[in-house]
Amino acid sequence: MRSQDVILGMLMDSSISGYDIKQNFEKLFSYFYNASYGTIYPTLSRMEKEGLITKQSFVQEGKPNKNVYTITQLGRKAFLEYLQSEIQNAEVKSDFMIRLFFGKWAEPALMIRWMEEGIRKTEETLAKLRTEQEQWKDELSPSQLICLRIGISNNEAVLANLQEGIAQIKSI
Amino acid sequence: MRSQDVILGMLMDSSISGYDIKQNFEKLFSYFYNASYGTIYPTLSRMEKEGLITKQSFVQEGKPNKNVYTITQLGRKAFLEYLQSEIQNAEVKSDFMIRLFFGKWAEPALMIRWMEEGIRKTEETLAKLRTEQEQWKDELSPSQLICLRIGISNNEAVLANLQEGIAQIKSI
DNA sequence: AGACTCATGTAAGTCGTTACATGATTAC
DNA sequence: GTAATCATGTAACGACTTACATGAGTCT
Numbered sequence: 163m164r165s166q167d168v169i170l171g172m173l174m175d176s177s178i179s180g181y182d183i184k185q186n187f188e189k190l191f192s193y194f195y196n197a198s199y200g201t202i203y204p205t206l207s208r209m210e211k212e213g214l215i216t217k218q219s220f221v222q223e224g225k226p227n228k229n230v231y232t233i234t235q236l237g238r239k240a241f242l243e244y245l246q247s248e249i250q251n252a253e254v255k256s257d258f259m260i261r262l263f264f265g266k267w268a269e270p271a272l273m274i275r276w277m278e279e280g281i282r283k284t285e286e287t288l289a290k291l292r293t294e295q296e297q298w299k300d301e302l303s304p305s306q307l308i309c310l311r312i313g314i315s316n317n318e319a320v321l322a323n324l325q326e327g328i329a330q331i332k333s334i
Numbered sequence: 335m336r337s338q339d340v341i342l343g344m345l346m347d348s349s350i351s352g353y354d355i356k357q358n359f360e361k362l363f364s365y366f367y368n369a370s371y372g373t374i375y376p377t378l379s380r381m382e383k384e385g386l387i388t389k390q391s392f393v394q395e396g397k398p399n400k401n402v403y404t405i406t407q408l409g410r411k412a413f414l415e416y417l418q419s420e421i422q423n424a425e426v427k428s429d430f431m432i433r434l435f436f437g438k439w440a441e442p443a444l445m446i447r448w449m450e451e452g453i454r455k456t457e458e459t460l461a462k463l464r465t466e467q468e469q470w471k472d473e474l475s476p477s478q479l480i481c482l483r484i485g486i487s488n489n490e491a492v493l494a495n496l497q498e499g500i501a502q503i504k505s506i
Numbered sequence: 507a508g509a510c511t512c513a514t515g516t517a518a519g520t521c522g523t524t525a526c527a528t529g530a531t532t533a534c
Numbered sequence: 535g536t537a538a539t540c541a542t543g544t545a546a547c548g549a550c551t552t553a554c555a556t557g558a559g560t561c562t
Contacts (some may be wrong), residue, residue, distance in 0.1 A: 194431035261368035265477030305437030
């Protein structure tokens with residue numbers, strides 16, 4: 163799975179711009195995928211050249227042209243082929259977990275700061291995901307709801323462990 | 335955080351080989367970091383050149399020389415500096431979650447297969463983590479135990495959601 | 507005055523993976 | 535006999551990020 167596959171997935175439903183794709187990554191996907199503009203724009207150009215998508219430019223006043231991309235038959239075929247391919251293992255690189263793992267080499271105060279920041283961020287993500295769940299629960303597909311629920315319960319689990327852990331470490 | 339930082343972390347405790355580093359990644363870190371030999375060996379070479387680590391070769395019969403690396407003062411300094419740096423956001427790319435998200439474009443039978451495979455893998459990971467917890471609970475540092483607990487409860491959360499989700503989808 | 511949003515794009519560089527190459531030993 | 539384990543390393547390639555470049559409009 164590359165960014166191309168995810169972009170094709172987004173375009174299956176409706177035609178959107180590179181900017182919209184980035185918004186989707188941040189809003190809907192942040193807890194299981196992300197990509198920067200430096201990936202999105204060149205990938206879209208390549209996909210257009212390969213005939214997977216087509217571009218329509220809309221002139222806007224006071225803003226650059228907005229390029230809206232539409233998936234082609236070839237693009238739909240490519241996406242369905244991706245769905246048939248082998249599932250790849252998840253790639254995870256968590257700096258936070260690495261630090262926690264090697265925490266014994268840090269000052270206790272530093273580790274507590276990491277954990278407090280971790281708690282804050284997790285609470286933030288959790289609030290965002292719960293809002294989304296409330297907001298979109300009627301529009302989302304059954305499997306999208308499962309995604310959201312996984313995201314929420316993952317974050318709940320992290321939060322509980324960090325809160326318990328921080329209390330424990332402070333008590334030593 | 336790059337692989338270099340994680341490798342330094344491992345060497346803080348004891349001198350090990352590239353092969354051992356890979357073992358550690360698979361055994362201890364798999365749910366929050368991983369790196370291939372193609373990363374590990376060239377990184378070790380570079381680190382040696384930069385004076386962060388030193389190499390000792392041990393001749394073995396019927397096997398290639400075993401290169402055991404030891405962290406230097408400079409390496410220890412570099413690791414402590416890493417601990418002082420800003421925490422980076424986790425990078426996650428989960429093919430499984432992407433497929434779940436776009437599941438409505440797949441045959442229901444295919445999605446159920448994905449979820450069943452997801453359940454199987456999650457159960458496997460969970461078993462592995464629980465064994466580790468049992469086996470190492472007296473040796474691991476408090477923060478390493480928190481890591482393990484986060485890993486375990488994350489996987490428990492995923493498992494519960496998938497089981498519930500699959501039942502729900504099958505009932506439609 | 508400053509920050510943020512909308513909007514696209516490129517260039518340089520980093521980082522990492524996959525596949526290849528080698529080869530004895532051991533367990534099933 | 536075949537798969538796995540131990541053990542190291544390189545070359546080719548791919549994918550992605552960061553920083554740069556541009557610039558009007560809007561909100562505080």
